[in-house]
Amino acid sequence: MAQVLHWLHGLAQAGAIPAGPAGRGAGVAAPDPDRAQAPGVQHAAAVAPRLDEVSGFEAFPRPVAGPVMTGEEHDLFWRFTKMKPPVFYGTESEDAYEFIIDCHERLHKMGAVDKYGVEFVTFQFLGDAKLWWRAYVECRPAGSPPLTWVQFYSVFLDKYVPRTLRDRRKDEFATIGQGNSSVAVYESRFHSLSRYALQLLPTEGERIRRFVKRLNTTSIVGSLTCSHWCFISGDSGACPYR
Structure with a gap:
């Protein structure tokens, strides 16, 4: 009812119907705008961000994908x-x-x-x-x-x-060894951690030396493949399986 009265009041102000008691709108009292809506309540449209206002536009994230592709x-x-x-x-x-x-x-x-x-x-x-x-x-x-x-x-x-992770991986590389794992698993771990300690491996020779030094010599020969022999020796002709 309050909304209907508010609408009629708007028409009267625009001249669509007389606002006084002598016109066609006689008997229709002008509603009080302050009572047309419960105190403290605003319509969603009144508070929604507007794209034509700086404050409203800032409520939305700026596009991150850049301009349209050429x-x-x-x-x-x-x-x-x-x-x-x-x-x-x-x-x-x-x-x-x-x-x-x-x-x-x-x-x-x-x-x-x-x-x-x-x-x-x-x-x-x-x-x-x-x-x-x-x-x-x-x-x-x-x-x-x-x-x-x-x-x-x-x-x-x-x-x-981050730097903390790089330092931790570098420390792991400094102590890595084959242990009870297979040569293949050790090799994979060695290469993965070596990315964080390149300053410790200035040459390919130093990389090979560190790899061989931490091998488990009790099971080394039987578990090495041709690729391992080539990595250790740097010479494909050194593989005993060829």
Whole structure:
């Protein structure tokens, strides 16, 4: 009823019906605007963000995907996706370093690292990684230039491969050994951790020396494959199985 009275009052103010008791609207009292709605209650439309107001627009996140793709960018992105790049969720179980290296290898093959690398790689973000990236872009000052690949690479590693993790992996590499695991498992672990201690492996010879030093010599000969012999000796002809 209050809304009907408010509507009639609006018509009277616009001249559509007389507002006084002598006209057709006689007997219709002008409603009190303050009583047309319960105190403290606002219509949703009155408080919803408006795109034509700065304060309202700021309530929405700025787009993070960049401008619409050009023909060249679309073709390169199609080629990039055909290479089946990995996706990244930002979980602790994922190898963030391997993800960024895999993507870089594909981009390098296309010659697109510097021009489109950041956009293509961040398109592979899902879940928490996508939320982090959106928040990072939101926090950048308005009008900031796009990140270069070097800048993005540094930001990504600081987030998902922080210095504390790198130092921990470096310490693990310093003490790694075959133990009771197979040579194949030891080799995989050795190569994975060596990425965090490249300063300890200035040459391929030093890498081989460290690998051999931590082998379990009681079972070494029977478990080595041709690839292991080649890695240890640096000479494919040294494999006794050939």
